Amino acid sequence: xxxxxxxxxxxxxxxxxxxxxxxxxxxxxxxxxxxxxxxxxxxxxxxxxxxxxxxxxxxxxxxxxxxxxxxxxxxxxxxxxxxxxxxxxxxxxxxxxxxxxxxxxxxxxxxxxxxxxxxxxxxxxxxxxxxxxxxxxxxxxxxxxxxxxxxxxxxxxxxxxxxxxxxxxxxxxxxxxxxxxxxxxxxxxxxxxxxxxxxxxxxxxxxxxxxxxxxxxxxxxxxxxxxxxxxxxxxxxxxxxxxxxxxxxxxxxxxxxxxxxxxxxxxxxxxxxxxxxxxxxxxxxxxxxxxxxxxxxxxxxxxxxxxxxxxxxxxxxxxxxxxxxxxxxxxxxxxxxxxxxxxxxxxxxxxxxxxxxx
Amino acid sequence: xxxxxxxxxxxxxxxxxxxxxxxxxxxxxxxxxxxxxxxxxxxxxxxxxxxxxxxxxxxxxxxxxxxxxxxxxxxxxxxxxxxxxxxxxxxxxxxxxxxxxxxxxxxxxxxxxxxxxxxxxxxxxxxxxxxxxxxxxxxxxxxxxxxxxxxxxxxxxxxxxxxxxxxxxxxxxxxxxxxxxxxxxxxxxxxxxxxxxxxxxxxxxxxxxxxxxxxxxxxxxxxxxxxxxxxxxxxxxxxxxxxxxxxxxxxxxxxxxxxxxxxxxxxxxxxxxxxxxxxxxxxxxxxxxxxxxxxxxxxxxxxxxxxxxxxxxxxxxxxxxxxxxxxxxxxxxxxxxxxxxxxxxxxxxxxxxxxxxxxxxxxxxxxxxxxxxxxxxxxxxxxxxxxxxxxxxxxxxxxxxxxxx
Numbered sequence: 001x002x003x004x005x006x007x008x009x010x011x012x013x014x015x016x017x018x019x020x021x022x023x024x025x026x027x028x029x030x031x032x033x034x035x036x037x038x039x040x041x042x043x044x045x046x047x048x049x050x051x052x053x054x055x056x057x058x059x060x061x062x063x064x065x066x067x068x069x070x071x072x073x074x075x076x077x078x079x080x081x082x083x084x085x086x087x088x089x090x091x092x093x094x095x096x097x098x099x100x101x102x103x104x105x106x107x108x109x110x111x112x113x114x115x116x117x118x119x120x121x122x123x124x125x126x127x128x129x130x131x132x133x134x135x136x137x138x139x140x141x142x143x144x145x146x147x148x149x150x151x152x153x154x155x156x157x158x159x160x161x162x163x164x165x166x167x168x169x170x171x172x173x174x175x176x177x178x179x180x181x182x183x184x185x186x187x188x189x190x191x192x193x194x195x196x197x198x199x200x201x202x203x204x205x206x207x208x209x210x211x212x213x214x215x216x217x218x219x220x221x222x223x224x225x226x227x228x229x230x231x232x233x234x235x236x237x238x239x240x241x242x243x244x245x246x247x248x249x250x251x252x253x254x255x256x257x258x259x260x261x262x263x264x265x266x267x268x269x270x271x272x273x274x275x276x277x278x279x280x281x282x283x284x285x286x287x288x289x290x291x292x293x294x295x296x297x298x299x300x301x302x303x304x305x306x307x308x309x310x311x312x313x314x315x316x317x318x319x320x321x322x323x324x325x326x327x328x329x330x331x332x333x334x335x336x337x338x339x340x341x342x343x344x345x346x347x348x349x350x351x352x353x354x355x356x357x358x
Numbered sequence: 359x360x361x362x363x364x365x366x367x368x369x370x371x372x373x374x375x376x377x378x379x380x381x382x383x384x385x386x387x388x389x390x391x392x393x394x395x396x397x398x399x400x401x402x403x404x405x406x407x408x409x410x411x412x413x414x415x416x417x418x419x420x421x422x423x424x425x426x427x428x429x430x431x432x433x434x435x436x437x438x439x440x441x442x443x444x445x446x447x448x449x450x451x452x453x454x455x456x457x458x459x460x461x462x463x464x465x466x467x468x469x470x471x472x473x474x475x476x477x478x479x480x481x482x483x484x485x486x487x488x489x490x491x492x493x494x495x496x497x498x499x500x501x502x503x504x505x506x507x508x509x510x511x512x513x514x515x516x517x518x519x520x521x522x523x524x525x526x527x528x529x530x531x532x533x534x535x536x537x538x539x540x541x542x543x544x545x546x547x548x549x550x551x552x553x554x555x556x557x558x559x560x561x562x563x564x565x566x567x568x569x570x571x572x573x574x575x576x577x578x579x580x581x582x583x584x585x586x587x588x589x590x591x592x593x594x595x596x597x598x599x600x601x602x603x604x605x606x607x608x609x610x611x612x613x614x615x616x617x618x619x620x621x622x623x624x625x626x627x628x629x630x631x632x633x634x635x636x637x638x639x640x641x642x643x644x645x646x647x648x649x650x651x652x653x654x655x656x657x658x659x660x661x662x663x664x665x666x667x668x669x670x671x672x673x674x675x676x677x678x679x680x681x682x683x684x685x686x687x688x689x690x691x692x693x694x695x696x697x698x699x700x701x702x703x704x705x706x707x708x709x710x711x712x713x714x715x716x717x718x719x720x721x722x723x724x725x726x727x728x729x730x731x732x733x734x735x736x737x738x739x740x741x742x743x744x745x746x747x748x749x750x751x752x753x754x755x756x757x758x759x760x761x762x763x
Contacts, residue, residue, distance in 0.1 A: 048561040049537045050529065051597045054514055066425045066697070073699065080700070082708065084693050098513040217723045240723055284515040287549045288595040289529050289537070 050078040051290035057091025057104030058188050059216055060234035061277045063309040064129055065104055068298040071305065075297075079290050087214055088188030098122050101285035105278040106132065106188035106234065108335030108342065118358070123283035123331040127322045128347060129302060130311040133260035134193060134273040135238040137245040139227045144173045147249040147257035150272065153197045156180070156230065159205040166228065174228075177209065181222040181231030184214040193232055196272050220245065235260055236310040265312045268346060276314065276347045283331050299323050318351055332358040410732030418733060422699045423715065428726030433734055438701035439613070439709030440682055440741070446617025446705070447624065447681045452674050454621075455628030458483075459670075462629070463636045464658050487626035495690030498619025503691055505608035512610040517545050517598070521606035528594035530568075533577055534584040537561065538568065540594055550594040558586075604704040611692050614705040619687045624677035631676065635669020636662060668756040675749030679742050685713035694718060712738045
């Protein structure tokens with residue numbers, strides 16, 4: 001009798017033991033299984049460069065960095081590059097704490113973020129990578145909006161006296177509720193839009209007619225699914241969903257209604273919504289061979305990478321200056337004045353050595 | 359009561375009819391509800407299956423996520439990632455959960471103050487079972503990812519103050535554009551400028567001495583020698599190779615943090631289900647054991663546990679099944695990792711997981727990925743069914759063992 005007791009005990013203990021040991025034992029096999037992972041090899045020798053690169057920041061810029069990563073990984077499969085796009089402001093928080101190697105940004109760094117970087121001894125190099133035309137989109141069936149002025153946008157987006165219906169924006173338009181789709185407050189696109197449309201003395205509306213979401217794909221779906229919707233996002237997201245959206249021509253300072261296209265964005269006619277996009281590089285990380293070579297390949301193929309991500313390349317002179325800054329580790333931003341104000345103007349005039357500020 | 363006293367109640371045919379009608383209506387209603395649930399489930403599974411089954415292939419199971427290329431994408435890193443997270447979760451939650459259940463059920467304190475404490479713990483656990491998992495996610499973020507800031511912060515380019523098991527090398531580009539490694543003596547020196555020949559090794563093993571030549575000097579023609587040569591002043595940068603048991607504090611955004619956070623999520627479920635199966639063991643058996651002179655622990659070990667193991671294991675597997683499918687805590691603790699190309703290499707590495715991959719594929723703006731998310735759901739369901747069938751087999755086996763005694 002006692003024997004059977006003993007045996008059952010043993011099996012019972014083994015059961016629990018098995019579950020626990022299975023846990024410990026298989027973790028080992030999980031660790032070994034990296035060799036079992038797929039190896040990309042198409043006949044040519046792949047390099048044995050190894051290491052990790054952490055990228056965070058703007059969801060508008062992440063398609064560009066992702067293209068760079070895909071190219072790079074074909075040659076160097078052992079380098080792990082993780083890219084998350086949770087918003088420029090959210091990314092800068094990690095970047096200023098030195099948690100990441102590269103920061104994608106859809107707007108230049110702000111004075112407050114620069115201060116945090118300086119507190120933490122974080123040196124960075126500012127690299128403009130592409131132009132983006134921030135696209136204002138409506139539903140394809142929307143026949144009444146022919147163009148929009150910045151003042152009309154202000155009427156739609158500004159908090160306080162904002163328009164509830166389309167009729168309030170223009171008496172000719174239908175008496176229908178406007179439903180608005182906008183990136184979230186952690187997004188550089190949100191910052192840029194509210195700065196251009198509303199300026200410093202107001203804020204974006206914050207009522208039940210506006211839907212904020214950090215995921216641009218959800219904004220695209222939202223505008224595509226509502227006949228009286230309006231939304232804004234990076235040009236790349238519009239370009240990839242052209243069939244479901246209609247871009248609105250914007251009246252530029254010269255008084256012409258201009259649609260966002262590669263040509264109008266590059267020439268600056270699409271104003272005031274043409275903006276440069278950036279990556280910020282952690283100077284310490286550039287000492288790492290894997291980061292250096294990744295950035296090297298990023299800048300060498302920048303035109304193809306930007307085109308593959310549906311954005312517009314910058315003038316060659318800007319790329320040359322940026323590459324020079326990377327090679328010589330010239331740290332700092334060009335987009336802030338000594339007083340901590342944002343420096344305005346075209347990128348060719350702003351991105352100059354004399355405007356550098358640490 | 360004798361038979362004479364017993365009065366058969368008068369039968370009212372109308373009432374009987376009504377009762378039977380109501381009974382019939384209720385039965386039909388119950389059936390409708392049940393059928394409705396099953397139909398919804400069948401429709402859901404069928405649509406997922408129809409949309410996803412075409413892409414289900416060996417390549418899909420062994421491939422990695424590729425942006426903008428749904429046809430070439432696969433689920434391998436996410437499958438392994440999910441399994442590893444789940445195993446960490448099980449290793450943490452099951453011993454603690456089952457131990458807690460035994461304590462709460464079998465070792466009730468007699469002292470007044472302790473009894474109040476005991477009841478308080480019991481009440482808390484019951485309530486915790488209903489807390490949404492995202493709340494545990496935020497808790498895990500503070501407790502495991504940042505460790506309340508007690509051990510400094512994580513930086514991309516700094517060795518952690520408290521770490522164990524990392525092997526560090528410098529890697530440098532040779533004149534042949536290949537990469538070789540140099541062992542590290544001082545881990546705080548992050549960049550090594552190579553001026554003198556130095557001992558080095560190939561990434562796949564094999565030691566040699568690294569030669570140094572000046573820029574502009576004639577390069578050696580033999581490719582092997584060229585691969586053992588660097589230019590003077592070349593910078594070698596530090597990187598770490600982490601064995602599977604590598605540990606550091608704080609855990610930062612790692613599979614260990616994720617596993618422990620999920621362990622918190624399922625702990626109440628494990629405790630409650632274990633308690634119930636322990637409670638189901640009849641008191642007569644406990645008394646018999648104690649009457650024969652067992653200590654309390656002997657009684658638990660030899661009588662209660664063997665009898666309740668089937669139920670405990672059922673609860674454990676249900677908890678694990680929940681852990682496999684949780685997305686919210688993982689998002690909070692690891693962030694939405696998608697494009698990872700390999701399985702986690704160690705406990706401090708981050709990982710792709712199936713629920714997060716499914717979520718990201720389903721909202722991708724490339725419609726090809728929507729089909730893939732259905733395929734990934736099929737794989738996830740298969741994993742769940744496998745886990746559940748193992749559980750049922752174990753349970754059957756354990757019950758038979760117990761019944762045969």
